[in-house]
Amino acid sequence: MKIFIDGDGCPVKNETLTVAKQFLIPVVLVTSFDHYSTKNEAEDFTTVYVDRGVDSADYKIVALTAPGDVAITQDYGLASLLLGKGVQVLHQNFVYQKETIDFLLQTRYLGQQQRKNHQRQKGPAPFTxxxxxxxKQMLTAVLQVEK
Known part of the structure; x- marks a missing residue:
């Protein structure tokens, strides 16, 4: 088992690393070269860089994951693909479910249509x-079940 982080804009990277270390689970951060860093990587943490592009990191995560892995993403489309592969997928606020992913995708589509029509939308609340x-509690609970 590995934990994959959709790194572009993920607000819970540090929290994921902290919990993963407790379970001795390796973490793979997938991000674009736009976020290149020279920070040292630990044995249980690696970074995979991908070319710029709207879905480059998503495609790489789909290619790298296997059933039983865990992924952290805010992207409903990526979550949908990973659920179909047997990957446990978490948003920073909830666990994605096969039963509700279609609703989330429809909500995303409607939001895109509103933005396209220049309708004002309220952004997400600040992450506290x-x-x-x-x-961290949610990820811990998921890892306890998966292990």
Whole structure:
């Protein structure tokens, strides 16, 4: 088992690494070269860089994951593909479910249509310390079941 992070814009990278270390699970951060870093990587953490492109990181994550892996992403489309592969997928606020992914995709589509028509939309609330604690608890619970 590995944990894959859709790295472009993920607000819970550090929390994921902290929990993964407790379970001795390797973490793979997939991100574009736009986010290149020279920081040292630990044994249980690697970064895979992909070319610029709207879905480059998503395609790479789909190619690298296997059933039983865990992925962290805010992208509903990527989550849908990974659920179909037998990957456990988490958003920073919830666990994706096969039963609700179609609803989430429809919601995303309707939001895109509203933005296209220049309709004002409210953005997400700021991510709080409490949200970070809740994410760590959620990821811990998922890993306890998966292991």
């Amino acid at each position: 310390k409490e949200d970070r604690v809740a994410f």
